[in-house]
Amino acid sequence: MILAKEFYQRDTNTIAKELLGCFLVHETPTGVIIGKIVETESYLTDDPACHGYNLRLTERTKVMFGDPGHAYIYFTYGMYYMFNITTAPIGVGEAVLIRALEPVEGVDIMFERRKIPKEKKNALKELCSGPAKLVLALGITSALYGHNMTKKPLYILSRDHFRQTKKQENNKTQAFEVITTTRIGISAGAELPLRFYIKDNEFISKK
DNA sequence: GACCAGATTGTCT
DNA sequence: GACAATCTGGTCA
Numbered sequence: 001m002i003l004a005k006e007f008y009q010r011d012t013n014t015i016a017k018e019l020l021g022c023f024l025v026h027e028t029p030t031g032v033i034i035g036k037i038v039e040t041e042s043y044l045t046d047d048p049a050c051h052g053y054n055l056r057l058t059e060r061t062k063v064m065f066g067d068p069g070h071a072y073i074y075f076t077y078g079m080y081y082m083f084n085i086t087t088a089p090i091g092v093g094e095a096v097l098i099r100a101l102e103p104v105e106g107v108d109i110m111f112e113r114r115k116i117p118k119e120k121k122n123a124l125k126e127l128c129s130g131p132a133k134l135v136l137a138l139g140i141t142s143a144l145y146g147h148n149m150t151k152k153p154l155y156i157l158s159r160d161h162f163r164q165t166k167k168q169e170n171n172k173t174q175a176f177e178v179i180t181t182t183r184i185g186i187s188a189g190a191e192l193p194l195r196f197y198i199k200d201n202e203f204i205s206k207k
Numbered sequence: 208g209a210c211c212a213g214a215t216t217g218t219c220t
Numbered sequence: 221g222a223c224a225a226t227c228t229g230g231t232c233a
Contacts, residue, residue, distance in 0.1 A: 041225070043225075049225065050225090051225085056219090058218080058219075059218085060217080060218065060219090074217085074218095074225090075216075075217055075218090075224095076216090076217085076218095076223095076224050076225070076226070077214080077215075077216085077223095077224060077225095077226050077227080078214065078215030078216040078217080078224085079214065079215055079216075079226085079227085080226050080227075082225060082226085084225085097225060099225090130226070130227070131225070131226075132226050132227065133226090133227075183225075184225075184226095185224090185225055185226060186224090186225055187224095
């Protein structure tokens with residue numbers, strides 16, 4: 001089932017942790033693409049690395065201060081987009097950054113979008129092992145800025161969504177340990193333990 | 208495997 | 221005018 005609005009109306013760190021193992025779905029004209037979330041980061045309102053820090057309300061950050069459960073997509077380094085989901089009540093600028101996915105469905109489309117030859121060693125692991133990569137692989141663009149994450153074409157399915165349809169082997173991947181550590185690629189607030197990922201998962205961006 | 212520079216543009220000071 | 225929640229491809233070992 002699609003995660004409801006209520007899911008996002010809670011503590012940001014709780015949401016970041018519970019998003020691990022859930023499925024990010026993008027229904028595109030060329031096909032449905034699904035990836036399991038294996039790595040996230042929290043960005044809090046009292047955190048200097050957060051764009052919503054110190055009530056910095058601008059054209060770019062305004063969705064962060066709006067309703068929770070919406071897509072906050074923004075551009076950085078001159079060529080990459082990052083995909084976040086807003087959390088916290090109206091007026092509080094917090095979000096969860098999706099850092100890595102494990103490809104589940106629409107893998108062919110991902111390869112095409114990322115322009116990686118399938119024969120390449122570890123090609124599957126490279127598809128979504130980083131925030132900029134997964135945005136490319138899923139075909140997410142700035143057009144989805146502010147999109148409501150409880151609605152099509154972009155939404156998130158609960159952890160148990162595939163439990164009944166897939167085989168027993170999935171049981172192995174359902175139980176997992178969450179590792180908490182420091183974030184990546186930032187200078188301010190770099191020491192805060194706000195990054196979460198699934199232990200021993202091969203698809204995270206970095207060990 | 209580890210380290211480093213380059214790409215390239217929106218956003219804020 | 222400086223910087224950025226990154227990735228890739230290069231070098232050197």
